[in-house]
Amino acid sequence: MSTLSRRKLxxxxxxxxxxxxxxxxxxRMARRYGLIPPDSGVLFxxxxxxxxxxxxxxxxxxxxxxxxxxxxxxxxxxxxVAPLGNEFQSMQAANFSDxxxxxxxxxxxxxxxxxxxxxxxxxxxxxxxxxxxxxxxxIAEWIGTPLHGILREVGILPQARYAAYFSFQPDWWxxxxxxxxxxxxxxxxxxxxNGNLPVGFGxxxxxxxxxxxxxxxxxxxxxxxxxxxxxxxxKGLGSASPEAGYAxxxxx
Amino acid sequence: xxxxxxxxxxxxxxxxxxxxxxxxxxITHWLTVIAFLALLVTGLEIVISHPRFYWGEVGNVNTPPxxxxxxxxxxxxxxxxxxxxxxxxxxxxxxxxxxxxxLLVLVGFVYLVWGLWxxxxxxxxxxxxxxxxxxxxxxxxxxxxxxxxxxxxPPDSYNPVQRLAYLVVIFVxxxxxxxxxxAMSPAFTAAFPSTVILLGGRQTARTLHFFITGLLVxxxxxxxxxxxxxxxxxxxxxxxTGRSPEQEQP
Numbered sequence: 176m177s178t179l180s181r182r183k184l185x186x187x188x189x190x191x192x193x194x195x196x197x198x199x200x201x202x203r204m205a206r207r208y209g210l211i212p213p214d215s216g217v218l219f220x221x222x223x224x225x226x227x228x229x230x231x232x233x234x235x236x237x238x239x240x241x242x243x244x245x246x247x248x249x250x251x252x253x254x255x256v257a258p259l260g261n262e263f264q265s266m267q268a269a270n271f272s273d274x275x276x277x278x279x280x281x282x283x284x285x286x287x288x289x290x291x292x293x294x295x296x297x298x299x300x301x302x303x304x305x306x307x308x309x310x311x312x313x314i315a316e317w318i319g320t321p322l323h324g325i326l327r328e329v330g331i332l333p334q335a336r337y338a339a340y341f342s343f344q345p346d347w348w349x350x351x352x353x354x355x356x357x358x359x360x361x362x363x364x365x366x367x368x369n370g371n372l373p374v375g376f377g378x379x380x381x382x383x384x385x386x387x388x389x390x391x392x393x394x395x396x397x398x399x400x401x402x403x404x405x406x407x408x409x410k411g412l413g414s415a416s417p418e419a420g421y422a423x424x425x426x427x
Numbered sequence: 428x429x430x431x432x433x434x435x436x437x438x439x440x441x442x443x444x445x446x447x448x449x450x451x452x453x454i455t456h457w458l459t460v461i462a463f464l465a466l467l468v469t470g471l472e473i474v475i476s477h478p479r480f481y482w483g484e485v486g487n488v489n490t491p492p493x494x495x496x497x498x499x500x501x502x503x504x505x506x507x508x509x510x511x512x513x514x515x516x517x518x519x520x521x522x523x524x525x526x527x528x529x530l531l532v533l534v535g536f537v538y539l540v541w542g543l544w545x546x547x548x549x550x551x552x553x554x555x556x557x558x559x560x561x562x563x564x565x566x567x568x569x570x571x572x573x574x575x576x577x578x579x580x581p582p583d584s585y586n587p588v589q590r591l592a593y594l595v596v597i598f599v600x601x602x603x604x605x606x607x608x609x610a611m612s613p614a615f616t617a618a619f620p621s622t623v624i625l626l627g628g629r630q631t632a633r634t635l636h637f638f639i640t641g642l643l644v645x646x647x648x649x650x651x652x653x654x655x656x657x658x659x660x661x662x663x664x665x666x667x668t669g670r671s672p673e674q675e676q677p
Contacts, residue, residue: 217522222529225526226525230615233619234619237618248485251489255504304629306611307477307487309517310476310633311479313485387613420517421521427611
């Protein structure tokens with residue numbers, strides 16, 4: 176072995192060791208600062224992890240874009256949902272007076288809210304865009320009460336890391352990290368444009384997460400569970416989306 | 428014999444042949460090929476879930492499209508008129524699309540830093556001083572179109588048409604495809620709204636992303652055809668081993 180190649184080998188070895196320990200340090204730092212998404216272990220989880228970490232580093236608190244009233248879409252579009260069933264229809268017939276939202280998990284005071292409870296909370300409205308992963312989009316005004324107000328009301332515990340939230344539709348549930356859960360534009364939406372939130376758009380209650388794709392804005396919201404880990408929800412990938420093959424993080 | 432002797436060639440014929448492509452160019456080239464093909468296939472999968480395109484900020488099946496691709500959709504909610512819904516592969520396609528985009532961006536970053544450091548762009552990509560007139564470009568094009576014998580460029584250098592094409596792909600089309608892609612990300616545009624505002628809206632970004640893909644595919648087709656005409660296996664060997672036969676056996 177010549178001196179040159181031995182030197183190269185040693186330099187390469189040092190570089191590889193430095194690279195590996197660098198990766199290990201990066202991994203520990205990423206876990207500590209919450210940069211690893213719950214679906215990081217799926218087939219294409221590396222890309223998902225890079226995306227989520229990068230978005231959290233560049234704009235964890237950035238506000239979603241808002242638009243002038245003149246840009247509200249005249250004819251918004253909503254994908255059809257599976258039939259909601261008799262129970263939903265009878266609640267709809269009663270103007271959703273029996274609709275309840277339960278907030279539980281890592282909170283000091285688990286609470287169930289009625290829609291009128293939510294209506295009496297501070298109101299927030301935003302004119303923001305819904306972008307579907309299919310490629311289409313529309314702009315609407317969304318009116319409701321911010322999720323962070325509800326979470327403060329029930330007293331989230333310090334170890335809270337995710338808010339998991341569940342639709343009336345049994346197979347539709349999602350979760351967001353506290354950066355999105357406490358974001359001022361993440362709102363429990365009761366109204367759209369000039370009226371109540373229509374059923375087609377998620378009425379009576381939808382969680383709007385405007386910095387992520389439409390599938391994170393779960394329609395027919397019934398329950399929010401605050402947790403420190405998504406491991407024990409479903410298959411432990413963070414939400415129903417990765418179980419159906421879609422990324423947990425919808426901010427892209 | 429001192430140990431450094433082996434590094435000194437005994438006579439000129441032992442000189443290693445001049446590299447056609449450096450190791451960094453070869454590795455980044457093939458990683459880009461892998462990333463681009465993954466992005467292309469998954470991008471088409473994503474497009475068929477809504478093969479309609481719009482200008483401006485918003486667009487959906489309730490708004491008139493700027494144009495549509497005449498194919499069936501993978502989603503039943505899109506009125507294509509075909510009465511057929513294609514298999515839906517959006518989930519893994521989106522996961523892979525963004526993973527491949529990361530590969531492309533990271534490889535592109537390494538290539539860019541290396542190229543600036545080693546003056547690769549000024550030496551090999553930017554048209555050389557004597558190549559910057561339209562006449563020179565037309566001469567090469569005439570050579571190509573006339574299918575004249577011989578090579579319009581020496582084997583260790585790019586001719587001005589190649590340089591111009593690579594320059595546009597590296598410094599115009601790839602930056603634009605990354606920009607228009609980022610302009611569709613709701614979280615990225617929250618942090619950097621100007622990325623989408625400057626383009627004129629989310630749907631414009633999506634439509635431009637599609638058009639730029641078309642230009643990159645056009646480049647890919649011409650690139651592969653030119654390689655086939657110039658000698659497919661010798662050029663492939665050049666991009667894999669760094670040397671081509673005409674240099675190994677002069």
